[in-house]
Amino acid sequence: MTVHIDNMTRVFDSPNADRIVAVDELSLTIEDGEFLTLVGPSGCGKTTTLRCVAGLDTPTAGTIRVDDRDVTELPPQQRDVALLFQDIALYPHMSVRKNMEYGLKIAGVPEDERREHVAEAAALLQIGDQLDKMPASLSGGQQQRVALGRSLVRDPSVFLFDEPMSDLDAKLKRELRPVVQRITDEIGCPVLYVTHDQEEAMTMSDRIAIMDDGELQQAGSPKNVYSEPTNDFVGEFIGQPAMEFFDARVESANGTAAVSLGEHTVSLPATAAELEGYVDGPVRVGVRPQQIGIGDPAEGIEAEHVLDEPLGDETHSIFETEFGDVTVVTHADFDGDAETDYGLVLDESATQLFDPDSGVRIH
């Protein structure tokens, strides 16, 4: 199965006459067996997209196809999709077993076959001993496993996830991530996973699609979107801690670009052709906090130390500069001090240039 989303738009009428364009001409293909994550800040249209694929919502324009079948207008009952909700939505009046076999029961699968499927899924999810309990007596993580089981036993042709882990704590998330991956691998159908957590997106996906304000910003493999963001939004959204940006000016471009950054001029890797039209104009320099070094003020951007967040293996240090607060990933032993003047030195080869107005990457 392959899911094709073509030019899909979803507009909501809001009571105060402003129409809200939740999804704007989105085109996206999810290949068979591919784990595609839609990621973006809340309100970016990712959940609306998922609900349209599920059939719980209908696009205003555009089509959704599964293989060659146009499912745009079909109700969810006729789509053979599985959906895992953020708020789990287990039926509180049914036992865990009843919850898990509900889809099979609706499909008219005989009782003994249902038991077999449920037992299999429960073993995979390690909830075999919980089957006769009521959902309310399970922990959040176990409930989400049951919900996963409920979707899993039906062997769907498309698997959808709507921020299934955002109500779970960090440890449970890490435990559940491999479970989800193993299960989706096993089913081998296209997976659309919606999250606002870039870490989840990076760790689980074959491909990530980043959305903002209803529009697709970039789609690519996790490594690709991390190292080659198409614009400053993607650069900032993907990666932890977020990419830092500095407003600068291009002085000249001859092989390398001389860019004035505060009081210093640094030479960045960019050709004259790439920088055509930017010379003598503003530009945004983006660099990941891992690529910023600490020196003295003569060497780099003058900075005052604000605080350290030691993580054990490294430290996130926050500095105040003329460009605002800048986070730098420093050595685990780094211990900043408010009296000292620091200079932030950017690793020039790791910088990326963005258009100051559109945010588009210059290259």
Place this chain on the structure above:
Amino acid sequence: MASETVESTATTDRRSVRGRLGLDGEALRGWATVAPVILLYLFVAVTPVAFAIYASLFEVPLLNPNWTFTGLSNYVEVLTMNSFWSSLWLGALFMIGSTVVQLLVGLWIALVLNQLDRGQRFLTAVAFTAYLVPTVIVVLVALFMFDVEVGVLHIAGSTLGLWGERTFALGDQTWAMPLVVLVGSWKFSIFVTIFTLAQLRAIPDRFYEAAKICGASRWEMFRDITLPRITGVLLIAVLLRAVFMFNKFDIIWMLTEGGPAGATTTLPILAYRTAFLHNDYGVANAMAVVMFVFLAIGAYCYFRAFDPTAEVNT
């Protein structure tokens, strides 16, 4: 920790012993707060019931202050009275018929109101007004609608051939009971709606969405989600409706006075007739006590069979 708990229980014990002797301020305050309710309950509920049981042991002519103690003979009279058993049967018919109609109509209205996207609040308020219309008005309108000359329902029914052109339907042996049930249900169905609607609104949309994803049809969603979620509240509503309708007096009396020829004489009507038309207050009280016992047994069996409280708690 543990020793502390033991100590504190010991102090409470000592305090409550003193409290029983009336020495403790807190206990006194406690009694003072519950006393009004207890007194009120004694006067409003316990005394009349006790009085009825007491009076049921006497022969009480209404216009004669001299009561004659007759022991259980009133009860014997009640239980051997043909009209008692036929009224019990009619009362059961009225109770079951009314409860079923009210449950179905009330649930239906609730489901419809719950589906509305627009005007839900307004229409809910409109529907609820039926419950606020005084019974006497309901009866007056009903009598008018069944009027042989101009009544719209009379004309509709006679056109359909249900009753003759000159037949007053509420005075017809066959039609009196079903029509009394219907008129009563017009007013009281909304009671079931009030109970159910709040519970329906509390069912998250997610449950239905998850069921749709699983491929469930509308009927399957109703059977597997809606119904289980409102069973508890329906059981309570049915119990209350059944009790209220078993004891219903006003609407029947005003519509038919138990007629024609006793066709709508339920137990409350019979008891009223016995007391005030046959001047036999003692027997009427015995009848009321027997009704009470029957209701209590019925309610007990109902609770044993369904346990509505457990459903509500989940």
